[in-house]
Amino acid sequence: MCTLERLFYFMVLAVKLQMSKSENCPRDNSRIVRNVVQQKLFPLYKMVRVEVPSTCPLLKERDKFVIQEDHKEMESITKWTCNFCGKAFIGEYYLDKHFDNRHAEYTKTDEDAICLADFCEIFRCDVISGRWKADFWDLVLCLEEDMKDLSQDCQDIVEMCIPKELSLNASRTLRNGVTSEVCSFLTCKRYWDTTETQVSETSKTIYIVFTVFLTCFLFVYYCVALNYFCTDTFSDTYEDDTHGIINPESLSSKKTKQEMFRQRQHNFLETERLGTNLFDMGVQIDSETVISARKKVKQEQKTYPEVENLNSHLFDIHPQT
Known part of the structure; x- marks a missing residue:
């Protein structure tokens, strides 16, 4: 009986440790930072034809969840497949839970592994995801001094991500591009601006579903209208071969x-x-x-x-x- 109690205790402890790991590095926030880096920053490196240096904390290979992310397959908006075992899920959220429960061994634990969610304050995760919408007091109580501290942290990351062997012109171009895409939003005036950032996944899903529904509705409506005005389906008369149109x-x-x-x-x-x-x-x-x-x-x-x-x-x- 004592052995069973110990076994149960270790199982509960393992679950708590797994939950704490997941909570310490939230996948949803990491995904927001990852999307900004891949969509906004990496194209700048391709433009100047240079690789992201290993000193950059935003390097893909240093991402804590990079192995699991590479084994995700999105077949449709409601079908996500795990390429480790082949199981399919109706959403990315459930696939992430599956990774935590079944494939946690593929999470990077090296010393240089980075949790991208740690940079959420700089990348404005709550603003981009739509979880935080500024009200009157947010705008009034915003302090430029706090924003300057965030901006300085952002500039430090930018410097770590600029290759040392890069020419002066290329270095300036890359630095200005990264600053424009990330650091320039760290002011009281632009912090809540989402016009130049990606739309959240939930918003994309809503837009897609609404567009499909509206398209189907309009198609049915115009078919009925065409049938009503251009055919005799709804007419009160019919045409007889002998007597012509008869009511x-x-x-x-x-x-x-x-x-x-x-x-x-x-x-x-x-x-x-x-x-x-x-x-x-x-x-x-x-x-x-x-x-x-x-x-x-x-x-x-x-x-x-x-x-x-x-x-x-x-x-x-x-x-x-």
Whole structure:
């Protein structure tokens, strides 16, 4: 039992040590400094065709997490892969946690290893990440003397990162470039300026998702609008091969008229038969009445030609005189 307690104690101690290591060098702040160095400073060295000296604390090989960073693979904004073991994660944050828990042995522990998060005050990590937005009192209570101290620390780092063998002109160009990208922001006037710095990863994700959503919405909207105004999908009429464009509402009214006509036709037929019977019985029928009824039927035949065959036999009973 005592052995199990000791084992449990060592496990808890190991977890605490691992957490303290991670807290002592926050990965998110280190990432901000790393991005600024890679995107803003390293291109200046390529421009003057010189390598970053080993004395520079911003040298990539001195980065504490350089091995793990080289084994990250971003397949999409929601898929990050660990090239040590092949596991995939939905975000870089979870991949970093995986490195801390499963691949901590790939963290540099040499004497010259540097935690880039230690330079966050100079690189303004809280401002760039958006965690700190200046209010009225931040601007009022800002002291230029404190900013001068930060600026001096920045200049010291710049001097360590300038190769000694560099020519005077190249050295001046490199120094001015690094100072402009980093040290020039260390004043009360520009410290909270983010117009020339990179947008945080969260903001990029929000912009991408919003852009995709807006694009899909506009695509669907214009498809529906095009279908509505340029096709007959939403029309109240349709085109018939025989009668052209027909309104569906007119079909019911036309059907009603046809039924009424058939009813009158039936009544006329019965009257005609009755007249024939009366004629056979010797009863006189006014011929003008029959002729008038026949004219009315002919007029309705012109209106409804499709029922012409139904009443044509009426005129066979009493030929028109």
